[in-house]
Amino acid sequence: MADTQWPRFMVFERDQPDHPWKHNGSVHAPDLEMALLNARDVFSRRPEQAGMFVVPMAAILTQTREQLAENPLVVKKLQEGQASSASSSLPYMIFAKTFEQGPCEYVAEISAESPEAALAVAIATTAVKNPLWWWAFAASTVLASDAADAESMFAPARKKSYKSSNEYPVVTMMRQIRAKGKLED
Amino acid sequence: MASPIADYLLALADDELILGHRASEWCGHAPILEEDIAFANLALDEIGHARLWLELAAKEMGEDPAKYPDQQVYFRAPDDFRNSQLVELPNGDWAFTMLRQYMFDAFETQRLDALSAVNHSGMAEVAASIRNEELYHLRHTQAWVRRLALGTEESAARSQAALNALWPYAQQLAQPLPGESQDVPSSSDIFDAWRNMVVPFIEERVLIIPEVSGFIGDRTQHSDHLAPMIADMQEVARVEPEAIW
Numbered sequence: 001m002a003d004t005q006w007p008r009f010m011v012f013e014r015d016q017p018d019h020p021w022k023h024n025g026s027v028h029a030p031d032l033e034m035a036l037l038n039a040r041d042v043f044s045r046r047p048e049q050a051g052m053f054v055v056p057m058a059a060i061l062t063q064t065r066e067q068l069a070e071n072p073l074v075v076k077k078l079q080e081g082q083a084s085s086a087s088s089s090l091p092y093m094i095f096a097k098t099f100e101q102g103p104c105e106y107v108a109e110i111s112a113e114s115p116e117a118a119l120a121v122a123i124a125t126t127a128v129k130n131p132l133w134w135w136a137f138a139a140s141t142v143l144a145s146d147a148a149d150a151e152s153m154f155a156p157a158r159k160k161s162y163k164s165s166n167e168y169p170v171v172t173m174m175r176q177i178r179a180k181g182k183l184e185d
Numbered sequence: 186m187a188s189p190i191a192d193y194l195l196a197l198a199d200d201e202l203i204l205g206h207r208a209s210e211w212c213g214h215a216p217i218l219e220e221d222i223a224f225a226n227l228a229l230d231e232i233g234h235a236r237l238w239l240e241l242a243a244k245e246m247g248e249d250p251a252k253y254p255d256q257q258v259y260f261r262a263p264d265d266f267r268n269s270q271l272v273e274l275p276n277g278d279w280a281f282t283m284l285r286q287y288m289f290d291a292f293e294t295q296r297l298d299a300l301s302a303v304n305h306s307g308m309a310e311v312a313a314s315i316r317n318e319e320l321y322h323l324r325h326t327q328a329w330v331r332r333l334a335l336g337t338e339e340s341a342a343r344s345q346a347a348l349n350a351l352w353p354y355a356q357q358l359a360q361p362l363p364g365e366s367q368d369v370p371s372s373s374d375i376f377d378a379w380r381n382m383v384v385p386f387i388e389e390r391v392l393i394i395p396e397v398s399g400f401i402g403d404r405t406q407h408s409d410h411l412a413p414m415i416a417d418m419q420e421v422a423r424v425e426p427e428a429i430w
Binding site: 006027028029030033034037038040041042149151152153155156159169173174177 | 217218219220222223226230314317318320321324325328332421424425428429
């Protein structure tokens with residue numbers, strides 16, 4: 001059967017306005033705007049959330065530790081990038097996952113001619129060394145939540161109490177009611 | 186003790202409750218997983234709003250706000266519900282569900298704007314707190330209505346069919362709610378503001394607003410669809426009135 005899924009978008013968020021962006025998960029959506037709405041509904045029911053953005057997975061350049069070790073592509077691009085003029089450069093966002101249990105976190109925003117060139121600069125100049133993987137994507141491919149929308153997107157979740165599923169007696173109660181034969185399945 | 190304000194609050198609560206229950210019927214059936222989660226969240230929001238209005242009604246009536254909402258939701262006869270017929274109609278297809286939710290969310294944002302300014306501190310507070318959530322619902326449903334109306338030939342046809350079916354029911358929102366007095370915003374004014382908001386939005390999406398003739402009736406009258414829905418909603422509570430959720 002053909003894949004009928006919509007494209008995937010990566011979801012990033014931060015819990016305070018001055019905290020770093022972190023990757024949270026992914027959603028399917030027909031376009032960027034719906035991706036942001038889906039991301040809000042899937043990932044922001046719990047406090048705290050201060051901002052969110054989505055980016056098409058197809059727009060992300062990934063380089064894993066293994067890929068970089070096997071293929072010095074990025075280093076080559078860096079040399080090319082340095083050689084050409086900087087007039088056509090764009091801002092790229094660089095993220096890295098540094099350890100297994102940690103998030104893929106914001107590293108830097110770097111102006112470059114291509115995601116490869118931006119990543120090469122990040123590898124050469126930032127404090128992050130040899131992470132599990134790098135991500136680079138053009139800032140223009142991102143759709144972020146608006147500061148003006150924060151009230152309707154994130155504030156309602158703060159008022160909702162969170163109960164773990166085992167705190168609800170519903171399942172046990174339904175079993176008892178069924179056992180008494182009062183309800184049909 | 187019954188009061189006009191309590192009657193009014195009950196009607197507000199019933200619109201939220203019945204629409205929230207209809208929305209909850211999509212849980213596990215929505216077109217994609219993400220939307221299933223989103224729409225179930227929205228259903229919970231609406232039911233939560235009903236609870237806030239019912240707690241306020243309890244205070245007006247000198248009832249226990251911890252018990253009154255459940256009593257009203259689980260042990261009231263269908264004839265005693267005061268929701269509009271728009272919200273009780275079965276869900277139909279996704280275009281129908283999204284357009285109905287859009288139309289009602291738009292009406293609610295207008296109503297809540299007006300209610301946030303009433304001279305009744307409890308009502309104004311609840312209205313202001315619900316409004317934030319409704320603004321987000323509206324954004325979500327607008328996004329869907331736009332895409333379905335301008336999408337494929339089939340989605341456009343389904344959107345138009347939904348509009349033809351829903352528009353006559355929406356006219357009922359112009360009628361005064363039970364207990365509506367000079368102290369609360371006039372439903373007819375809210376309806377006019379709503380029309381000015383939704384008609385351009387709908388027409389821009391190349392749907393045609395249908396002609397309306399006839400009169401749906403007031404909120405003491407319901408379609409045949411309400412009673413079975415209430416029976417379903419109340420089934421477990423009526424079997425086990427002492428159940429703890």
